[in-house]
Amino acid sequence: MLNFLKKKIALTWAKKHVQKAEEFKQNPQKKQEELLLSLVETAKKTLYGREHDFENIHSVKDFQERVPVSDYEDMKPYIERVKKGQANILWTDTPEYFAKTSGTTSGSKYIPISKEGMPYQIAGAQSALFHYIARKNNADFVAGKMIFLQGSPELEEIYGIKTGRLSGIVAHHIPNYLQKNRLPSWETNIMEDWEAKLDKIVEETEKENMSLISGIPPWLIMYFEKLTEKHGKKIKQIFPNLQLIVTGGVNYEPYRDKMEDLLGGKVDIIQTFPASEGFFAFQDDYTKEGLLLLTNHGIFYEFIPLEEYGKTNARRLTLQEIELNKDYALILTTNSGLWGYSIGDVVRFIDKNPHRILVSGRTKHFTSAFGEHVIAFEAEEAIKATLEKYPAQITEFHLAPQVNPHTGLPYHEWFIEFEKEPQNTETFQNELDEQLRKRNTYYDDLISGNILQPLHISRLKKNAFHEYAKSQGKLGGQNKTPRLANDRKIADLLELYKL
Structure with missing residues (x-):
């Protein structure tokens, strides 16, 4: 009875969510410009805002004239000041979190996530699941156990700012209604030795009614291989009620054949496009390629034609100006204080109504x-x-x-x-x-x-x-x-x- 109610409630929530989500697909270009001007207004008295004349930005054109395209090296002097506990540098307050990522020429990167930005990280993943439930008219997976293969949720602090890998940060924000169904245990999740951690995850999950599994493809494959080696069975034989795999972080396609072989049966896949800088897109139509770009999640997007990227006079296009089936470097301005930030990803639009993208590569080899x-x-x-x-x-x-x-x-x-x-x-x-x-x-x-x-x-x-x-x-x-x-x-x- 309890499981029936959980599924019924999930279906109701999902359908209401998807219905409301249709609103952001209407005139997204205008809403994007309104978002940008709102971000600029909020941050106009920050150090970055004063240095880049935010007071006199009243249009996208004004913004592009005053704010250059930047990468982490350009933003690093500001971030170093934030790391020392200084507020009002890139955003009005110090970040709620730093997402620590693998670095470029300067070692690890510390990506700020503000108190305004963090809810959108969770909302993106939540929206992906709600769209799936509504489109499939099926919420059976909420009755089973769910596993999230992720980094350690133990966080360090830098001048009071909690710091860790994004997946570990997100673990602190799993909704209460999912917590009881969630695996592995906290004690297992904080283990640093990945091989030992994976053995423990296998031990904790192999006899459970697993219905949803989330993680990047290499981790999923290693987990599945350990299970099949131990039991001599395909994953769908071990977990007959496994309904859904949520994946992201890297391109899923190179792993598809291997995954299908290990699974040995039908399992739905949702592909997502999350990063420390924001949750950008997810698959909302399971009949074709493409990820729905989230244009209402605190991020203003610009797109530089890939062949122009790095050139002095490269065009910075908005949603209104993009063309289908062309590669663009993805540029972000976020409600966590990143301004004209080049994330390094390359995207290709395959639809404009609504805007759907493929992640087609990186800006550099x-x-x-x-x-x-x-x-x-x-x-x-x-x-x-x-x-x-x-x-x-x-x-x-x-x-x-x-x-x-x-x-x-x-x-x-x-x-x-x-x-x-x-x-x-x-x-x-x-x-x-x-x-x-x-x-x-x-x-x-x-x-x-x-x-x-x-x-x-x-x-x-x-x-x-x-x-x-x-x-x-x-x-x-x-x-x-x-x-x-x-x-x-x-x-x-x-x-x-x-x-």
Whole structure:
């Protein structure tokens, strides 16, 4: 009877929510401009607002003339002051939280989340579930157990500002009506050793009536593999009432085949687009591609055509100006004090009514098939440090993920053309892995958690990169093979040049 009531209530709430949500899809361009001017008005007396003449911003054009596109390095001097407890710097108060993320050239990043911004992080995930319930007319999963594979909810404090990974922060805001059904336990969630934590999660969940599981694809796969290894069954045999998987953080498509094989039966998937800077979009139509862009969640969006990104006079387009099926760098202004902020993601609109997007890449070459966001600087510094310790000479290299190896865990594959070979390739390989782990905390987590195995070096023949470029019609000083990729398009061609 209790479960029946829970499902009935969930269906009622969901349908009312979806009906109300239709309002933000009406004239979103006008509402976006109103939102921007409201944010500017709120922050006009902050340090950033005074320095950028917020008093005289009365339109999107005014804003774009006064506020430059920025990245974390540009915002860092302001954030460092906020980290020292200073208020009225980027926003009217100090943040409620810092979401600590893997850094770029300056180490870890501290993304502010204000008391106004935090509710939208929760509302985004909640809205994704409500849309699912309403569209499917099915709330059966609320009667079962729900597991959230996430980082530790234990938070540190920086001058009174609670700090941790976003998933750990969100754990403190799970609605009360879900808390009793939620797994794993707090004691398990705070475990830092991921492998031991996963064993404990398996132990706590394997006999439960699991109905919803949430997490990034690599973590889900590792959890499912441990369960199938222990029980010798597919996941749907172990959890026959598993109805829904909610995932985000990385592109789901490379994992789809592996997930379907492990599941061994029909399970609905909701893809989402959350980040420390905000909850941007979720899948609201399960018959086609695309994520619904949340234009009423405290974020003003701008879009720079990818081919113009980084140029002095790059256009900053609004929702009214975008075109379908073009790639845009995503620029944010948020109610947590980020102004004209380039998050580094690239999106492509596939619909305007309502606005639906695909996350099509990153603004720079990168490797992040497992959520690690390894950038060129980190890879180049890692190989430089390795060469200093174990002398060799390298002509060129290319780093690509191996998501589906024939045996064992996934790994990073480094295709290296040596001009002078190291004395011991295995020692060199181990050192390179260690140096990369020092420079990227997420990669280190994946290795220490046995989600990835240490990197592999594939040695290439002399002139391999020259011959590859020639074969692609890209031989010349202006054409350089990308050193990092998030797929194996280049890697599969470099296979032809292996020793």
